[in-house]
Amino acid sequence: MYIVQVLINGILLGGIYAVIGLGMSLILGIVKLTNLAHGEYVIVGAFASTVLSEMLGIDPLLTVFISIPLMFIFGYLLQRILINHSMKRGAEPALLVTFGFSIILKDAMLLKFSPDARHISTDYSNNVVNVFGMDISILNGLLLFISIIVILLLTLFLDKTYMGKAIRATADDAEAAALSGINVDKAFAVAMGLATATAAVSGLCVSMKWTFYPTSGGRYLLVAFVVVVIGGLGDIKGTLVAGILFGLMQVIGGANYGLLISYIFLILFLVVQPKNLLGRLKNKGGARV
């Protein structure tokens, strides 16, 4: 029974990992850019929630209403002003720009906030609810709920709205999209904004569930990468499955080896050529990124 409890709590965390991966998947799949700063975006989101909840004295869950639009604008402007230009120089320069950006953000956060560990605890952080004799963490459940809402909203946006369809079209064939009347630079910027907005949510979850440091970005970049590689690019459902898998890995590996297991899993997946494995997952229905 205890094992099942641990596993279930691990699966619940899958939602967080999925959303972290989703942000990276959006940028990689649509803008065809590897954002090495994505981990730092998540930490920015974590600090945003921490600072906002302290400053305004509100429950951290509410901070997303502020952090999401703020980070959307941040991502949108960054893409529009900086990254679109570097992409014109090529894939490698763009990669290096995001690398430079990750370093700048990390050190800026180190300067602004001390290198100390941070965490948001609330009254209900450690509460559990007893279901079928197992203690299920309420926080885990809440965070899963939030993650699912984010995924649903994103799916709806991409499926039903003009901009959403424009983004998907641009991902498929940027030239044809431009010829259809879509401003590709703007579509990329919106996609980036959305990705950064998901980082805001991821940041909230990270800040409430675990401790984080200004230097924690790298660890979440790894999470994003693993989820994207396993879940497949451009497949929201796949990302969710991969997130849950990742959650299980972490729980099985425990605090010490969880990270190592992720490294190994990742390398195995890359060797086995992920693209072939994930062709199967891709054929399931649902919103395409």
Place this chain on the structure above:
Amino acid sequence: MSKDILKLENIKVKYGDFVAVDGVTMNVKEGHMVSVIGLNGSGKTSLMNAVAGLTKISEGKVYLGDEDVTGYSSHKMVSAGLSLVPQGGHCFNRMTVLDNLIVGSYKKSARADKQKNLEKVFELFPVLAEKKDMAAGSLSGGQRQMVAIGRALMSNPKIILFDELSLGLAPVVVKDIYATIKKINEIDNTTIVLIEQDTRRAIATTDYSYIMLKGKVLLEGDATDLSDEDIKKAYFGI
């Protein structure tokens, strides 16, 4: 006397040092069907890509009606009323046929007409109505070409450019598509520019033809004025 819907004045397109289009002037009248023909490498695709905003125009001016649209990016050209159906059709393969068409009405002024235009497209290409919920990538070459054309129509264009429509399609399919394009021209008075290698069909279908070689227009005229001999000479550069 119909006015000029598209005016190209001495257009030059250079890729680095290579001159792909070397001073082309064209006047396309509203409601007409015009063909631009020539061999591979004659510059016709480079010309159309530049006009449609995909590549830069090195010299010269482009007018859409009275508007100077020189240097407009692709999406601005679409807003201004010019649509290019590129070589090979190009669909958004992972999206449904319906979504492909809806994307076509992305420009603000065309959104209100989405439903009306969808019906029009489905009438012109009934097979698309059947397959509207299928992924565009699963359609045949000819059907994907239809999706691309339909998408262009959704933007309420004043003028449509077709780059090598017949490429890779079976003759009977080409015949049908050409007939449909003629219909579009007749019903909506949409100006059509066909870029083609298939001289015979192109000249027969259109009112006016330009024959290009090595980036220049060597010969132009009404279908009736152009003799086979002249066309052959210009086409091959003899």
Place this chain on the structure above:
Amino acid sequence: MSKKTLIYLVVYATLGLFFIAMALTGALSSNVMRYLVQIFLYISIGEVWNLLSGYAGMTSLGQQAFIGLAGYSVAMATTVYKIHFGLGILIGVGISAIVATVLAFLLLRMRGMYFSITTWVVAEALGTFFLSWGYVGKGAGMTMNITPYPRVDALYNMSLAICLVTLAVVYILLRSKIGLGLTAMRDNISAAASLGVDIGRTRFLVYLVSAVITAVAGAIFCINKGTIYPDSGFSIGWTISMVFICIIGGVGTIEGPVVGAVIYVLLQEFLAHYPGWSNIILGIIAILIIIYMPDGIVGTIKKKWIALNRKTEKAA
């Protein structure tokens, strides 16, 4: 020998002899030598990163793996096994070469971002591993137990040596058949493949050479510092320096990393006054250069030179 090769040879020999002479005659103060040690070493790791990324198209974000491995090899050799540090360096090189070969099986199937992120992951994994490995003292790190400890002039000689060797190796490699293949790959990889360039072998060779040279330079860096920790040996900071050096100097040129290394070392000196800001400033400069001067200083000068020559040719 072509005119260009002759020029390079003359410049190389002149500068090489100059720096050797300076050392022999004792004309350089310890302070200046300290700077030069850094410059020579950064030139070395910069040149090979350039080879990897600028020519072979493999943007490695994990070269620090070899720096850490080599540094720890010297530390272990001198502290635990009490052998000469020179041997320690050789062991470090050997280990790096083996690791590079093993990694190559994994890495060479990957392109673009997969390659980059995997190199980073491997370096991170190594760092994490060394952090919890009792044999190397875990987080406490190790010291270089060398007696007598090499003075700055010995370090100067070592770093000058590796710098000259690196420049020679890079130059010869680029002029060789492998190098021509590389330049072809840099410009158009599928065309290169169709022309018979053995892409796999070329990439492997370049990866191996860069690992070995990075290891040697890394070992000397660590000896210079005197200590090594998991987060200094395997720090991403090494990659930051390589990226910065090559971008500001000019990716895809031999002179680029030389210029870049000099600027980097001087800049670090300046930035030492603003603790915590150095990476931020470096990052901002690097980003601005990528966007506005993508060929770096040397690359931009070269292009302007060519354009100028063409104009005078046309005028003639």
